[in-house]
Amino acid sequence: MGQDFSQLAEVQGILGALQGSDDVARAAAEARNGQLTKPPGALGRLEELAIWYCGWRGDGRARIEAPQIIVFAGNHGVTARGVSAFPAEVTAQMVANFQAGGAAINQLARCFGARMDVHALSLDVPTADFTQEPAMTQAELVAAMHTGWDAVDPASDLLVTGEMGIGNTTSASAILHLLYGGQAGDWTGEGTGVDASGLALKTQVVEAAAKLHAGATGLDVLRRVGGRELAAMAGAILRARVLRIPVLLDGFICTAAAACLESEQSGALDHCVAGHVSAETAHAPALERLGKMPLLSLDMRLGEGSGGALAIGVMQGALACHSGMATFAEAGVAGG
Ligand SMILES: O=C(O)c1ccc[n+]([C@@H]2O[C@H](COP(=O)([O-])O)[C@@H](O)[C@H]2O)c1
Numbered sequence: 289m290g291q292d293f294s295q296l297a298e299v300q301g302i303l304g305a306l307q308g309s310d311d312v313a314r315a316a317a318e319a320r321n322g323q324l325t326k327p328p329g330a331l332g333r334l335e336e337l338a339i340w341y342c343g344w345r346g347d348g349r350a351r352i353e354a355p356q357i358i359v360f361a362g363n364h365g366v367t368a369r370g371v372s373a374f375p376a377e378v379t380a381q382m383v384a385n386f387q388a389g390g391a392a393i394n395q396l397a398r399c400f401g402a403r404m405d406v407h408a409l410s411l412d413v414p415t416a417d418f419t420q421e422p423a424m425t426q427a428e429l430v431a432a433m434h435t436g437w438d439a440v441d442p443a444s445d446l447l448v449t450g451e452m453g454i455g456n457t458t459s460a461s462a463i464l465h466l467l468y469g470g471q472a473g474d475w476t477g478e479g480t481g482v483d484a485s486g487l488a489l490k491t492q493v494v495e496a497a498a499k500l501h502a503g504a505t506g507l508d509v510l511r512r513v514g515g516r517e518l519a520a521m522a523g524a525i526l527r528a529r530v531l532r533i534p535v536l537l538d539g540f541i542c543t544a545a546a547a548c549l550e551s552e553q554s555g556a557l558d559h560c561v562a563g564h565v566s567a568e569t570a571h572a573p574a575l576e577r578l579g580k581m582p583l584l585s586l587d588m589r590l591g592e593g594s595g596g597a598l599a600i601g602v603m604q605g606a607l608a609c610h611s612g613m614a615t616f617a618e619a620g621v622a623g624g
């Protein structure tokens with residue numbers, strides 16, 4: 289595709305000119321679904337998912353053959369406030385683990401035949417502490433979004449964006465509090481596992497951040513209280529939209545990053561499905577605000593794209609049935 293950007297205004301221009309899904313392919317998929325050898329509606333939500341996917345792919349009989357998982361990693365200045373149960377150096381250590389094939393996401397990628405890529409974003413330069421100043425400059429935001437944009441393989445047919453970043457649930461909570469209001473406590477949870485006093489401190493940090501950055505919207509929220517890996521996920525999700533590659537959102541942090549795109553441009557996440565709802569308490573209300581019903585609910589709170597990766601299997605199943613099943617006429621089954 290001939291689209292690219294080097295400035296925030298150009299990102300906004302791309303968001304303002306997004307195309308919808310292909311009505312003709314969607315109608316063909318809907319017609320095919322009505323002829324398959326099953327009682328109407330018997331595959332439940334899989335039917336709606338397959339039709340949705342076919343619409344985005346522009347093919348009434350699409351399959352999933354080349355899923356891609358991208359894990360973005362970033363470090364956060366706000367960790368100096370003591371908001372995580374783990375030290376910041378774990379981010380770089382886990383990147384090494386991803387590269388060596390030892391993390392959960394490596395195993396899940398293999399299970400579903402997905403290509404997996406890892407992008408570490410300036411781990412030696414944490415973002416600024418957003419209780420004091422914006423986490424990123426506009427140039428830093430755009431550069432991180434561009435890393436995500438470039439990371440998407442145009443030949444892939446389903447994308448999962450995942451992340452690794454000690455402290456990034458504080459970022460996600462601050463984003464959601466700024467976008468959706470309420471109290472800081474409504475959007476703040478345990479992350480990697482802080483105790484009750486840790487949670488109280490983290491809630492104060494989110495409250496202070498929301499106060500400092502009050503009034504921000506859309507991508508400016510991502511810049512002010514986000515992080516590089518969140519911005520990269522947003523960039524990848526946007527690129528996927530331009531390339532008509534459907535996206536499975538992962539957990540709390542991925543959803544918060546995506547919510548900034550939706551805040552900037554209503555409908556920007558129409559090509560996305562929520563892969564799962566995580567155990568982080570504010571994830572379910574965030575998905576509700578976005579009108580996204582998660583495919584899975586397994587009490588996971590790992591990140592890395594792990595919940596989205598598991599949902600690849602659900603989507604593969606939906607499309608295998610839709611595109612592989614015989615019709616009543618083909619199979620000579622009565623009642624179609
Ligand atoms: O995906 C989720 O819903 C999720 C929920 C809680 C924690 N995480 C992961 O844990 C890390 C952030 O947790 P924390 O406590 O350091 O803010 C980061 O690497 C995330 O991938 C992820």
Ligand SMILES: Cc1cc2nc[nH]c2cc1C
Pocket residue numbers: 374378382451452453480590591592
């Ligand atoms: C060990 C560990 C692995 C992770 N994967 C994603 N976030 C994580 C956070 C920690 C602490």
